[in-house]
Amino acid sequence: MDVKKRTQIYEGLGTFARRCIFSILSISVIPNHIAFIMDGNRRYSKQHNLIQGAGHRLGFRSLMSMLKYCYELGVKYVTIYAFSIENFKRSPDEVQSLMDLMEEKIKGLINEESIVNQYGVRVYFIGNLKLLSKPVRLAAEKAMEATAKNSRAVLLICIAYTSTDEIFHAVLESCEEKRDKKGEKSMIDVTDIERHMYMGVTPDPDIIIRTSGESRLSNFLLWQSGNCLLYSPPVLWPEIGFRHLVQAVLDFQKHFCYLNNQKKIWSDV
Numbered sequence: 001m002d003v004k005k006r007t008q009i010y011e012g013l014g015t016f017a018r019r020c021i022f023s024i025l026s027i028s029v030i031p032n033h034i035a036f037i038m039d040g041n042r043r044y045s046k047q048h049n050l051i052q053g054a055g056h057r058l059g060f061r062s063l064m065s066m067l068k069y070c071y072e073l074g075v076k077y078v079t080i081y082a083f084s085i086e087n088f089k090r091s092p093d094e095v096q097s098l099m100d101l102m103e104e105k106i107k108g109l110i111n112e113e114s115i116v117n118q119y120g121v122r123v124y125f126i127g128n129l130k131l132l133s134k135p136v137r138l139a140a141e142k143a144m145e146a147t148a149k150n151s152r153a154v155l156l157i158c159i160a161y162t163s164t165d166e167i168f169h170a171v172l173e174s175c176e177e178k179r180d181k182k183g184e185k186s187m188i189d190v191t192d193i194e195r196h197m198y199m200g201v202t203p204d205p206d207i208i209i210r211t212s213g214e215s216r217l218s219n220f221l222l223w224q225s226g227n228c229l230l231y232s233p234p235v236l237w238p239e240i241g242f243r244h245l246v247q248a249v250l251d252f253q254k255h256f257c258y259l260n261n262q263k264k265i266w267s268d269v
Helices: 003-025 041-047 054-073 085-089 092-109 134-146 163-180 190-195 242-254 256-268
Strands: 033-037 077-084 121-126 153-161 207-210 229-231
Touching: 003 054, 003 242, 033 054, 041 054, 054 077, 054 092, 054 242, 077 085, 077 092, 085 092, 085 153, 092 134, 121 134, 134 153, 153 163, 163 190, 207 242, 229 242, 242 256
Parallel strands: 033 077, 033 207, 077 153, 121 153, 207 229
Antiparallel strands: none
């Protein structure tokens, strides 16, 4: 038996095993929205003596696997923290390398055989996109336009993003909106702010998964994460696997009643 055929058999067995596990998980509630903080790409490169950028490329492969598993499970919304505004403070060479990689991978999202087209995923880029280099910004705009009619699932890519910037942007736009509407109440409220949030296109996350064992949110979805589960496996992002997603979902199901009650309490306030 040649290598190609053997690989196909292994992949088929893996798909069958995942479907069995997902069928069991589906007996209980399935999270509607999972967010990922992809932490540890640079540390992985250093630990394995890889060239600059190799960890991020391996991390992209892990991301594609996680997206596939999430959409197979029936998760409607997936959000990833791809690039923080704070990351612009890194060395110019590293920032440019990351921008080049993002442009390459964003363009690949709209290929016919991409995971986005396989699962009918609509893509949003969330953040202060004006801070991006022109090639990356144009690639992001093209990907959003190309996937605008997809409706089976949603992928939100937070790029040039921090919660601080998101909240500031939402408050600023809310104030400007009130100022333009003469004769109406001048004070803004929570609903005004939430309507102008970058993340206003999606429900709040049910689970945030951050690799490398860290329990910090690092200025990610601070407004939206008050009543969600934080799961922090001790592996670096390129090492994340199927078992980690399963464990996160099991933990969510275990705590679902409490989390759901908390959401109801806060919605009534």
